[in-house]
Amino acid sequence: MQPSPLPTPPSRPARSWVQRLFGRWWRRQSPARQDRFATLGPLVSVLLFLAAIISTFWYLRNEEIEREQASVKRDAEVAQQQIRLRLIENQEQLVRIAREIVTRTIDQEDFLEQASSFTRERPEVTGMVWVDAHRTRRASYSATTFQAELGAAPDNSGAPRPPEPDAAFDTARELRQPVYSRPFNDRFDNAVFQVHVPLLDRSNFAGALVAEYSVEALVRYFVPAEVSNRHAITLLDANDRILASTVSNLPGNPSRKPQFVHEVPVAPAGNGLVLRGHGYRTSVGLIGNTLFWMVVALSVLTVWMLLGTWRHMRRRLQMQNALILETNFRRAMENSMLTGMRAMDLEGRITYVNPAFCAMTGFLEAELIGRRPPFPYWPPDRFEENNRLLQQELQGRSPAGGIEVRVMRKDGSVFDSRMYVSPLIDPKGQQTGWMTSMTNITEAKRIRDQLSASHERFTTVLEGLDAAVSVLSVQQAELLFANRSYRLWFGADAQGHALLAGGDPGPFRNSEFGDSIESLGGLPTTELTEAGSDSREVFIEPLRKWFDVRTRYLQWTDGRLAQMLIATDITARRNAESLAANQAEKAQVTSRLVTMGEMASSVAHELNQPLTAIANYCNGMVSRVKNDAIAKDDLIAALEKTSRQAQRAGQIIHRIRAFVKRSEPVRQPAQARQIVEDAVELAGIELRRRNVAIQVYVAQRLPVLMVDPILIEQVVLNLVKNAAEAIDNAQLPPARRNIELRVVPRHTPEEGGVIEFTVTDMGPGLKEEVLSRMYEAFFSTKTDGLGIGLSLCRSIIESHRGRIKAQNLYNGSSVSGCRFSFTLPVDTSRSEAEHPTKPATPQSSIAS
Secondary structure (H helix, E strand, O other), X not given: OOOOOOOOOOOOOOOOHHHHHHHHHHHHXXXXXXXXXXXXXXXXXXXXXXXXXHHHHHHHHHXXXXXXXXXXXXXHHHHHHHHHHHHHHHHHHHHHHHHHHHOOOOOHHHHHHHHHHHHHHOOOEEEEEEXXXXXXXXXXXXXXXXXXXXXXXXXXXXXXXXXXXXXXXHHHHHHOOOEEOOOEEOOOOOEEEEEEEEEEEOOEEEEEEEEEEEHHHHHHHHOOHXXXXXXXXXXXXXXXXXXXXXXXXXXXXXXXXXXXXXEEEOOOOOOOOEEEEEEOOOOOOOOOOHHHHHHHHHHHHHHHHHHHHHHHHHHHHHHHHHHHHHHHHHHHHHHOOOOEEEEEEOOOOEEEEOHHHHHHHOOOHHHHOOOOOOOOOOOHHHHHHHHHHHHHHHOOOOOOOOEEEEEEOOOOOEEEEEEEEEEEEOOOOOEEEEEEEEEEOHHHHHHHHHHHHHHHHHHHHHHHOOOEEEEEEOOOOOEEEEOHHHHHHHOOOOHHHHHHHHOOXXXXXXXXXXXXXXXXXXXXXXXXXOOOOEEEEEEEOOOOEEEEEEEEEEEOOOOOEEEEEEEEEOHHHHXXXXXXXXXXXXXXXXXXXXXXXXXXHHHHHHHHHHHHHHHHHHHHHHHHHHOOOOOHHHHHHHHHHHHHHHHHHHHHHHHHHHHHOOOOOOOEEEOHHHHHHHHHHHHHHHHHHOOOEEEEEEOOOOEEEEEOHHHHHHHHXXXXXXXXXXXXXXXXXXXHOEEEEEEEEEEEOOOEEEEEEEEEEOOOOOOHHHHHHOOOOOOOOOOOOOOOHHHHHHHHHHHOOOEEEEEEEEEOOEEEEEEEEEEEEOEEEEEOOOOOOXXXXXXXXXXX
C-alpha cells in the first residue's frame, strides 16, 4: 500500500513587476519619508479626483463647442452651395440669351418675352436690362413692376446713380466675361446686386446683358428650412453691413451675441457678398453647474482636513529630525573632512578614526580601533623613529607646527604626511586622550621640489646668458633681479637699468621711461602687462658699447608692477655695419672712377673740340689784329665765341669732377628731371663715340624725390652706358641703335606712389642664366668687367626703399631688346609745382 502524497501548500499569487518595483522602492525609503508619502498620498488623490472632475466638465464643454462650430460651418456651406448653384445656373442661361442677342437670333421683342419668362421662373431676379457698348438701354424688364420697355427709359426719381453697376460694366468690358457687381440699394432701398454678361460680337464688345438679383430673395428662397431652423443665416457686404437675414430682432430686445460664426463668399467670381452662419450655446457651462460646485466644495473640505493632519505630523517630524541632526552633525562633519582624524586614549590605544584616515592608510575602521603600538601603518624600517615620536606625543611635547612622518598603506606603498597633535578634552574638562590630524603632503612636497629645481634651472640659464637681464619695481625703483652679465657691466644697483631704459643716469623716476610710467599710472596693471614689448638700440658712453634693449612690463611674484629689461651687446654688429657702409661707399666711388676711366678717351675727345676752337679763335684774332684787319664788333664777337667754348670745356670738367668726387651720401629734395639731364649729359660723350641715339621722356609735374642725386645719377648713367655697350658690341644696324629713357609716375599696391625710371634698348637682350645672376657681386659678362656695377645699382636703389628689375623684350619668339627699370618712393608733401622748371617735353639726343 503506497502512502498518499502530502497535500501541497497553496501557492502565493505571483506579483506583477510593477508591484515588485514599487515594493523595492518603498523599502529603500527612510521611515520619515514613508510617513511623509503616507500623509501626502490622500491629499494627492483628492487633488487628482478634483482635477479629473474639472477635466471632464471641460472636455464635455469643449466637445459641445466643437460640435456646434462644425454644425454652423456645415449649415453655412450648405446655404452657400444652394445659392452659388442657383447663381451659376442663372449665369449659364444669361450667357445663352446673350449669345442669341449677339447672333441676332432674337430681337428686342423676343428679348422681353424671354426676360419675362426668366424672371417669372426665378423670383430672386428682379429685372433684366439689355444695354449697348455706350450703356444705352436697348430693352428692359422689371419683375417687381411687370413693366417692359424698349429703348432708353427716363429716370424721373432724381436719386443719384450708384457706382457699383458702372464699375461692374467696365470690368466686364475689360475682362470679356460675366462680372458680379458689389451689393447696393435700389430706388426702393432694397439690397440688390447685378451680373453683367458681356455681348461679344466677333470679339468686339457690343454691350452687356444685365440681370439684377434681390439679396433678400436669395436668403428667403435658397436657404434650406432645416438650416434656418437650426442657425441664423445672414448675407453681408464687404463693409460688414447686414443685407438680409433669416431672423429679425424684436423691438426693444437686442439680440444676443453669437458664440460661433462662420463666413463663406457667395458669388462665384467674388463681389464682396459674404454669407455668415451664427450659432448660440445652449448649455450653462461650468460656472452655472451646481453639481460641479458641490464636488469642488467637498474636495476643498477634504484637502483642508488633510492639510491639518499633515501639519500636525510635520511638527512631530521636526522634533524628531532635530534630535537626529544633533546626533549626526558631528559624524557628518568628520566624515566630510579630507584630513585624517585619529583619537587615542592616554595609553596610546586607538579609539576613533574617520573615513578620511581609513582612505589614506587603506585599513578598515575595525582593523585600527583598539590597536596598540606598533600600528599597522608604520613602515617596518621606521619602527624606532615612529615609537619615539609616539612617546613624545603621549608626553605632550609634540611641536605646534606638526611633525612630518612616512606612512605605509595596506598595499605596501608609502607616502609623506604631516601630523598635528592636540589634547582631547571631554565635556567635564578632563583630558581623555590625544587627537591627531593627518594630511597627505606627497604631492605638495613633489611640487615644491619641482619648483625648487625649476627655479635653479631658470637661474642657471639666466646667469649663463651673454645678455644683461634685470627686473625693476616701477613704484619703488627697486632692483628685483639682475643676472651675472648685468652685475658685470652695471654693478648691483638700478643705475644701469635706468641708463638702458631711458638714457638718464639719474633716478628711475626722472628717466624717460619713468615719465611714461607716471603718465600711465591710472591704468590697470593688465593694460601695461598686455601692451607687449618695446625694442630700441642704446649706446652707453662709459662702457663704449651698443646694446639692443628690449623692455616690457610684468606683474612680479608679490603682485607689484615691474619692468623687465634684456640688453644684448651689439657693439660688434654695429661696428661691422659701419665698416660695411664705409666699404659700400668706397665701392660706389670706385665704380664712378671706373666708369670715368672707361670714358676717358671720349672725354678727351669731347674736351679737344672746345680747346681747338679756342686756339683757332685766338690765332685768327692775333693775325687780324697784327694786320689791322679786324673791326671792334668782329673782335667782340670772336671773344664771345671764345668765352662760350671755354665755358663749355669748364662745364664738362665740372660735371666730371662732381660725379667722381667722394662725399658722404646726403638725402635731399631733388628733381627727377635734373637728375636725368645730368646723367644724359655725362653719357652723351659715350653715346656719340658709339654712334647710339637716346630718346628721353620725363613726365610733367613730378613729385619731389628725397634721394642722394649723385647716387641716382650713377645708377641712370650705368644703365644707359650698359645699354650703349650692348648695342655697340652686337654691331647692330643704325635702325636699332636707339635707347629710350622714360621717367613717369606709377602707383602700385605694394609700394604705393613711386616714380619709375625705365631704360630700354634694342640690343640682343640677356640670357636666362645672366638674368638670375646679374646682381651678384663680381659677376660680369664683360671680359674686362669688374662685376660691381649692377650690384651697386641694386644696393643704391634698395637703400632708397626702391626696387630694380630687368626683363627681355620679345617680338614673337625672338628677343628684340632689354628693359631695365627701377622705382623710387616720392615725397607727396612737395611737388615740382613748388620748384617750377622748364616744360617736360620729349627730348632726343642723336649721336653725330
